[in-house]
Amino acid sequence: MAISDWGAGEGPRDKLLQRGAEAVSDAELLAVLLRTGRRGRSATALARELLARFGGVRGVLTAGAEQILGCPGMGESKLAQLQAAQELARRQVQEGLTDSDMMSSPQQTRLFLRHHLGGREREVFTCLFLDNQHRLLRCEDLFFGTLDGAAVYPREVAVRALQYRAAAVILAHNHPSGVAEPSAADRRITERLRDALGLLDIRVLDHIIVGRGETCSFAERGLL
Structure with a gap:
């Protein structure tokens, strides 16, 4: 009917x-x-x-x-x-991030990332490029993988950050398994990206993992 x-x-x-x-x-x-x-x-x-x-x-x-x-x-x-x-719904939340300091609204950032990555069936590595006031300049999906992971290249992230004249970056990716707990590989690539971007005076503010209905923040865990 x-x-x-x-x-x-x-x-x-x-x-x-x-x-x-x-x-x-x-x-x-x-x-x-x-x-x-x-x-x-x-x-x-x-x-x-x-x-x-x-x-x-x-x-x-x-x-x-x-x-x-x-x-x-x-x-x-x-x-x-x-x-x-x-x-x-995703675009509505993204518009709010464009106009505000993302570090002062972590819940809104997580909500956006859950909308953006939560339903993906394979692993996607996303970068949020921010200006010096931590407002969103660009959200870009850079690397794509299988259920087992995605190959992430710091050089490509650095090129995009310079292209958008970003002062800071928030990294994010999803775990299609649904568990948001960071793996050893997640920690290693975060360290590599932090060190590579740091040479360009670009800060990695956080790395957020999106699971099924939950997220994990490296910054909150003290892993950055």
């Missing part, structure tokens, strides 16, 4: 408009986004199935394309709607 088939005031879309977002459940919000269900199941019922399958809103929005398309009633159109919602 499509949202448009609900009677006036009955459906989740009307509830959202009339009572506000706070009065609408996760399943109802997701149903508004999906717009239609599948044969014999309403949009809200389909939304509940997705939330149960992926463990909540974050799981749905960060699930891989193959995972979503493998669910009954989910085609490319619905997949695109979910991807658009996730990307809009």
Whole structure:
């Protein structure tokens, strides 16, 4: 059943408009986004199935394309709607980072990185290049790997930092396994990058590892 088939005031879309977002459940919000269900199941019922399958809103929005398309009633159109919602959320947070001192808002930085890296199915190494007031100049994914890791080259990071005239860098990468604990290899590459960029008077402020619903900060652990 499509949202448009609900009677006036009955459906989740009307509830959202009339009572506000706070009065609408996760399943109802997701149903508004999906717009239609599948044969014999309403949009809200389909939304509940997705939330149960992926463990909540974050799981749905960060699930891989193959995972979503493998669910009954989910085609490319619905997949695109979910991807658009996730990307809009990521861009909203990124805009806030561009206008503020990132070191004074670590929670916002972590939120952005969870949006940016949390749903990746392979390891991605990202650099946040900052100006001398720690405002975001550029976010760039530089290295890509398999589930076992990504090859990271300090020279490439240094070239990009000089290109953007960055005064500081925050490093980040994801662990597709879901565990955010830093490995020995993570510590080694952090030291290499810190030393290489330090020769150019560019500070490495932090290295953040993104797991499944959790992050680990090298700066907070005293590892920098």
